[in-house]
Amino acid sequence: MDTNGNSNSFFGILPLITGTLWVSLVAILIALPFGVAAAIYLAEIANHKLRDILKPVIELLSGIPSVVYGFFGLIVIVPLVQKVFHLSVGETGLTGSIVLAIMALPTIITVSEDAMRNCPRAMREASLALGGSKWQTIYKIVIPYSASGITSAIVLGIGRAVGETMAVLMVTGNSAVIATGILQPLRTIPATIAAELGEAPAGGVHYQSLFLLGIILFLITQIINSSVEYVSAKNKM
Amino acid sequence: MDQTLKKRRNQQVAFSLVTVLTYMIVLVLIFILAFIIIRGIGVINWEFLSTPPTDGMTGGGILPAIVGTCYLIAGSSLFAFPIGIMSGIYMNEYAPKGKLVRFIRMITNNLSGIPSIVFGLFGMSLFVNKLEFGDSIVAGSLTLGILCLPIVIRTTEEALKAIPDSFREGSYALGATKLQTIRRVTLPMALPNITTGLILSVGRVSGETAPILFTCAAYFLPQLPHSVLDQCMALPYHLYVLTTSGTDLELQRPIAYGTALVLIAIVLVVNITATIIRKYFANKVKMN
Secondary structure, three states: OOOOOOOOOOOOOHHHHHHHHHHHHHHHHHHHHHHHHHHHHHHHHOOHHHHHHHHHHHHHHHHOOHHHHHHHHHHHHHHHHHHHOOOOOOOOHHHHHHHHHHHHHHHHHHHHHHHHHOOOHHHHHHHHHOOOOHHHHHHHHHHHHOHHHHHHHHHHHHHHHHHOOHHHHHHOEOOOOOOOOOOOOEOOHHHHHHHHHHHOOOOOHHHHHHHHHHHHHHHHHHHHHHHHHHHHHHHHO | OHHHHHHHHHHHHHHHHHHHHHHHHHHHHHHHHHHHHHHHHOOOOHHHHHOOEEOOOOEEOOHHHHHHHHHHHHHHHHHHHHHHHHHHHHHHHHOOOOHHHHHHHHHHHHHHHOOHHHHHHHHHHHHHHHOOOOOOHHHHHHHHHHHHHHHHHHHHHHHHHOOOHHHHHHHHHOOOOHHHHHHHHHHHHHHHHHHHHHHHHHHHHHHOOHHHOOOOEOOOOOOOOOOOOOOEOOHHHHHHHHHHOOOOHHHHHHHHHHHHHHHHHHHHHHHHHHHHHHHHHHHHHHHO
């Protein structure tokens, strides 16, 4: 997006949409194995006492402010990504994805764990009675049973990642080009609003485009949340 | 026999994988906390907490940011707590079960899914521009207040829902009115759980940056705000400023660690308090 504010300036949303999608999807890909594993562990393997300790610990992850994640990402993950991939700058989409993956974990874990806990005892017992091991019961009964819940968890995690502002703003490098890979600096919709609104003169084209971005972001998250709500309402019936 | 052996081995492999992945998450959390605590603890002293920044933010303390965050917490609580608790009471105790309540609940759920930067845009156009509060503590508090409303409404509703109807019926049977029942029976019983929600919402408010970016937060203010129509500094925004802009990023780094530590400390205190209250209350209910 052009920021020089003259009447010839050109505004386009494509780089921001691709940037947002890249960062959020890769974040979920990173978070998913950890999130589902933790949900299985909490719902099926851990005993009561261990679970009572682990749950608040994981909730703590969602309590940490996003600036602190951004700060941590900038100081620890940015140099790490730069070193591992031999890049000239460490502020890339992948850096943002890693930070977002950590931030989306509590959502994914809580929602999937709830879904797994809802799997009826009778079904588990039937599987165990047929000679299935505990693990076979988990991956052949519990996981298929809670598939829609796990899907909701993924979608909610994406919603969380799409809307996250500060952490992404601080670590993705904020370059408004159409991203062709995750190892480039890129920019998301919320980060653009946060970075540019302060310098856009009120009422101008630039200002209005940023509000349009806000509306688009709002619509994306609404669609995500409504579809999750629709699916979970349907499952309850 | 071979098959059983294979089955057992598969289970062992799978379980250890799942366990390792889970504890990696815990390790990440411990690493983040330890990293900030170890690097920040050396900066924290009374002077750091009680003086304003000096030398273009490369020296001094973070007092105005702490005070600003306190003002924002107080302001948003003043707005969100009464409205949120009353909505929760209405939804669970007064409103007839049906379409209307489901609709309101859907709206509250959606409100909690809105990205915080969108709240910032909304607050800026309504409170700062339309209502002409300007960049001020009022505008910031109201924006943050709307942001934490869903948390307050939902926890109040859940807390009230958890109270068995027999308590209400007992109160009615003794001739109490609905309002008396709510005031003397239902609310006091739900109070610990509601308090947990309020504490968590305070935690959320103290860490949010995006909503106050354009409604309230000041880059640098040497003195404390005099009125609610003044701008104020805030801890999360101050951390953002210290890490991304300023005169000398290297010299600002220790102060940034200190600020991050103060933020983390708030989060830890909030979460631990909420957990303790919830635990204590759960035990008490079991005993009854």
